[in-house]
Amino acid sequence: MSRKFYWVTITKSYLSAFALLIIVLFLLSLPSSYQLGVLTATLVSTSVEYDIVLDAGHGGIDSGGIGAGDVYEKDLVLDIVLRMRDILEGAGLKVGLTRDTDMDVTHLAKSKGTRHQRDLEGRFIALHSGKIGMSVHANTSKSSAEQGAIVFYRRNSYIGKQYATSVLEAIEQVQVLNHDYPVPRSNLMLIKAKPPVVLVEVGFLTNPDDLAKLTDPDFRQSIAEALCKGIANFYAVYRSEQSE
Ligand SMILES: [Zn+2]
Known part of the structure; x- marks a missing residue:
């Protein structure tokens, strides 16, 4: 050589x-959510049991965003989701929840990873037991001026955009909008589930107006009703399209 x-x-x-x-x-x-998406998107074999699966963000050790006076995102969004379950069940829909108490969703994960990754995977898997899904969150920002709701859908998903638009139009009746159009995202794992899923930020805990609203049970009831209206309007059309 x-x-x-x-x-x-x-x-x-x-x-x-x-x-x-x-x-x-x-x-x-x-982002770890992206890696996880690559790992699990094809592995989910959960059977569809519900019309809709609602996901209250965070829970357990993960408080999510924190507003002045130790207001935790995990508590507010769980309260909203439990109200939504009652409303949707009252309308005759079968509703699944990723959590109905102050806990995370790591127990549903099948792979190993950090607590955060397993929590996300648990939610991702659970969302596949619904025909559609929604993940509910509250936002934080460095700027206390930033306020209002945001609805995220999966980028390039026509059906996701329809769903997000329906939800946004309903929210607009009760809450200020941070973005007056649904926002496409490609790096949020939960909205990449097979069934249409939107992720809703109901407001900013770091904004005094939004915080005052979100800590008021009457407002949480109003936003829960609005979210359900957005879901119902979309689901009626979606279901009829699916059955054609
Ligand atoms: Zn959140």
């Missing part, structure tokens, strides 16, 4: 190792 050839061989294997390192670093740099 000539010296030159030897050198080329070594350089080649160095290059391959370097390329591999770059790929690994790239994968590690992706």
Whole structure:
């Protein structure tokens, strides 16, 4: 083996190792929710049991956002979701919840990972037991001026956009909008579930007006009713399209 050839061989294997390192670093740099999405999207084999699955964000050790006076996102969104369950069940829909108490959803995860990854995977799997789904959150911002609701849907999903629009139009009747259009996202794992799922931020805990609203049970009832109206309007059309 000539010296030159030897050198080329070594350089080649160095290059391959370097390329591999770059790929690994790239994968590690992706948000964990993205990695998890790649891992589990094809593995979910949950059977559909519910018309809708509602996901109250956070829970247990994860308080979510915190507003002045120790107001926890996990508590507010659970309260809203429990109200929604009552309303939707009253309308004759079969409703599943990812949680109905102050806990996380790690117990539903099938793979290993950090607590956060297993929690997200548990919710992702649970959302597949519904024909449609909704994840409910409250927002925080560095700016206390930022306020209002946001509805996220899966980027490039026509049906997701229809759903999000229906929900946004209903929210608009009771709450200020942060974005007056549904916002497409490609990096939120839960909205990448097979059934149409939207993620709703009902307001900002860091904004005094929104915080006052969200800590008022009457407002939480109003927003729960609005979310259900948005769901029902979309679901009626969706169900008839599915059965055609
Ligand atoms: Zn949240």
